[in-house]
Amino acid sequence: MPPSLTDPADLVRRWRLPPGDLDAIAAASARFPLKVSDHLAAQLVGAAADDPRARQFVPSADELVEREGFVSDPVGDAQVQLAGGLLQKYRGRALVVATAACPVHCRYCFRREYPYGDASAVNHWPAVLDALRADPTVVEVILSGGDPLSLPNATLARFVRDLEGIPSLTRLRIHTRFPTTSPARVDDELCALLAETRFAPAVVVLHVNHAAELDEVVRPAVRRLRATGAVLLSQSVLLRGVNDSADALAALSEALGALGVVPYYLHLLDRVRGAGHFEVPEAEGVALVRALTDRLPGYLVPRLVREVIGAAAKTAITG
Ligand SMILES: *Cc1c(COP(=O)(O)O)cnc(C)c1O
Ligand code: SF4
Numbered sequence: 001m002p003p004s005l006t007d008p009a010d011l012v013r014r015w016r017l018p019p020g021d022l023d024a025i026a027a028a029s030a031r032f033p034l035k036v037s038d039h040l041a042a043q044l045v046g047a048a049a050d051d052p053r054a055r056q057f058v059p060s061a062d063e064l065v066e067r068e069g070f071v072s073d074p075v076g077d078a079q080v081q082l083a084g085g086l087l088q089k090y091r092g093r094a095l096v097v098a099t100a101a102c103p104v105h106c107r108y109c110f111r112r113e114y115p116y117g118d119a120s121a122v123n124h125w126p127a128v129l130d131a132l133r134a135d136p137t138v139v140e141v142i143l144s145g146g147d148p149l150s151l152p153n154a155t156l157a158r159f160v161r162d163l164e165g166i167p168s169l170t171r172l173r174i175h176t177r178f179p180t181t182s183p184a185r186v187d188d189e190l191c192a193l194l195a196e197t198r199f200a201p202a203v204v205v206l207h208v209n210h211a212a213e214l215d216e217v218v219r220p221a222v223r224r225l226r227a228t229g230a231v232l233l234s235q236s237v238l239l240r241g242v243n244d245s246a247d248a249l250a251a252l253s254e255a256l257g258a259l260g261v262v263p264y265y266l267h268l269l270d271r272v273r274g275a276g277h278f279e280v281p282e283a284e285g286v287a288l289v290r291a292l293t294d295r296l297p298g299y300l301v302p303r304l305v306r307e308v309i310g311a312a313a314k315t316a317i318t319g
Helices: 008-014 019-031 038-043 125-134 153-164 188-196 218-227 246-258 282-295
Strands: 081-083 086-090 093-097 140-144 171-176 203-207 231-237 262-267 303-306
Touching: 008 019, 081 125, 086 125, 093 125, 125 153, 140 153, 153 188, 188 218, 218 231, 246 262, 246 282, 282 303
Parallel strands: 093 140, 140 171, 171 203, 203 231, 231 262, 262 303
Antiparallel strands: 081 086, 086 093
């Protein structure tokens, strides 16, 4: 993985944040370490902490505030584990927490406290394959994380080959934050893997929250992915101070549409401890999506969803 920014003092210096913020940044980062990709570190030099991109990654004192209802595993991952790192909640598809590593640490992440050490598939791969072979009702594997593209191409290629060898599997999906945070990861080998797999077209779901993330380096990376023939979707989290306006969400949808990416889900925040200051209430989310519906073609309006423990699918929020 390319070098990243992990030292609070470096962050304050490089982004020219108020030096007085360092203590809070260091304290929050002791709970969930600071991590900003090299690409974003460079893009955001001099950006204020309230920049909609910077805000997603700058640790803040708000993270230390305990709030009622904000817990360590808000989506019930611990209860649905089939094998180390293999989770199944929904019919026909299973999610592989491929690895613990991510290109960035998003401060609102619902896996902030996920016990990766015990439960990422890269450490239990034979057991994951056995579980998939044993249950032919699972037809789609979602490589997620952490971020699956944190794995080297050779490991990813081995994973994909092994999955291709399980006849009951018909679809492969990859959920990733890399293209928008560390676009150099979209290299020729990765593109060849996506283009040539028997699962083609693979489905790649990009995690992106603001149009500004689709900068002049990211856009060509997305175009390279599209050239593999993969189906490109996006998922975003509705975040206070990042994308909580109809203008911001519409601009994001337009920017995605221009790259051939279909906005898929807009998630209400999962109520993980430390992320309460990012929450946008459900009613406000509904109103924002209504405003988008008035402005955009239906295919550029993401579905507003919430993850409800025990539900058979992501729960659509329609107001
Ligand atoms: C979100 C999620 C999925 C994917 O849901 P889709 O509606 O198919 O996009 C699959 N498995 C798990 C465990 C999930 O959390
Ligand atoms: S990339 Fe995804 S898993 Fe990693 S910190 Fe961000 S939201 Fe969490």
